[in-house]
Amino acid sequence: MNKLIASTGMKLAYTYLNSNPERNVPKLMDWIDRIAINNAMEGQRKAIRKIIGDKDNNWYKLILSMWTDVDPGVRKAFFNNFVLNENFIGVPIQKKYQEKYGCNIPWAILMDPTSACNLKCTGCWAAEYGNKMSMSYETLDSIIQQGKNLGVYFFIYSGGEPLVRKTDIIRLCEKHSDCQFLAFTNGTLIDETFANEMLCVRNFIPAISIEGFEDATDSRRGKGAYQAAIRAMDILKRKNLVFGASLCYTRYNTEVIGSEEFFDFLIDKGVKFAWFFTYMPVGADAVPDLLVTAEQREFMYR
Ligand code: SF4
Structure with a gap:
């Protein structure tokens, strides 16, 4: 009551x-x-x-x-x-x-719908898992339902590139219209059609990965990755959709990621929030050289 x-x-x-x-x-x-x-x-x-x-x-x-x-x-x-x-x-x-x-109930549930990704960023562990590990629609649906039974209404997708599964993601948004969904995405698969689907379901928010400006983004994520991310932001802003940025800071971009200039740029692009991640070397293809220094960590915490 x-x-x-x-x-x-x-x-x-x-x-x-x-x-x-x-x-x-x-x-x-x-x-x-x-x-x-x-x-x-x-x-x-x-x-x-x-x-x-x-x-x-x-x-x-x-x-x-x-x-x-x-x-x-x-x-x-x-x-x-x-x-x-x-x-x-x-x-x-x-x-x-x-x-x-007598155990923790999460405030949000994070899950990887797939390990598949259409990019191959330097130092990312996703490629090691190949592109064949995906959770079925039924499994994702069941996790969401179980979460709701425990009072969880916020679900976050990571990966791999979650939007490789964008059809299932939209289906899940439709079915669980009482939940909020967020995905970390490289933004390359966000187009007019997908943005229109977001407008229909209303409960999906992307956080687009970007590593700073064009040179920094493309040098780690591959040529064209920056322009793809910017194109996605432009579409989402034009359609009055909420989106954020996912910012991974490394030894080579920390000062840019943490700069006023970059923050102002993101705000101007329409970004409403940002998640910050420090690069953690995981897997055989990890690049320890990307690890930030102690001074850079301090700079970001400040
Ligand atoms: S887009 Fe994300 S998942 Fe794909 S390779 Fe880059 S960091 Fe890894």
Whole structure:
């Protein structure tokens, strides 16, 4: 019952917020604080409250950009699936099962639909697994269903290149329309057709891999990889879709990846978030030379 009231309240809150986000964000936070089940997401709610008190804050600008830059259906799906289902409804369920079974229940589930990839980046372990290791649609579907039973509504695809399986990925988005999906992708398989499918399902967000500017990206990922990533970003931005960047920093690109210039460039391209990974040598084809130095690690943490 509590869950139903909270869910209905949150949906009403979203409608209210949608009518005038700038004016209603602070009022909405009061409301969310009141309906949060078991004081869910207390730390996050405090952080949001601090952000919305400062209109020059970058996070505040990012939140408002969800209304200026993003398709209304995609924004609503993100709110329902990620904010409401995963965090407000899912987290208390996860905690309940954590106590019941005495083991960790993940906040998100990461899975590799395939080891296949259409690129061969220097130092990537994916090629070692060949291109024949893939999970069936039924297996992926079953994992998602099992996750939902435990309160997990956020699923992340890695690989290999997940969009080698884009038909199945869209089918899964359709079937589990109450979940939020994200994929780390090289972006080469994102075209107009796929972006239109994303607009239809509304619950899929890509994080496009890029290693800095053109020379750095192409020298590790192969000639044309940078332009392919930029082309994908341009399509997604034009269609008002949410997307992010996946940034792997190595000995040779850390200073660029961590620079203001590169951040501004990504924001200008329409990137809404970025995941940072440090290069870890894995497998026989690993390139230890790509490992960052201690100073570079410190630079990135700062
Ligand atoms: S695109 Fe990703 S999975 Fe494919 S080779 Fe490059 S790093 Fe590996």
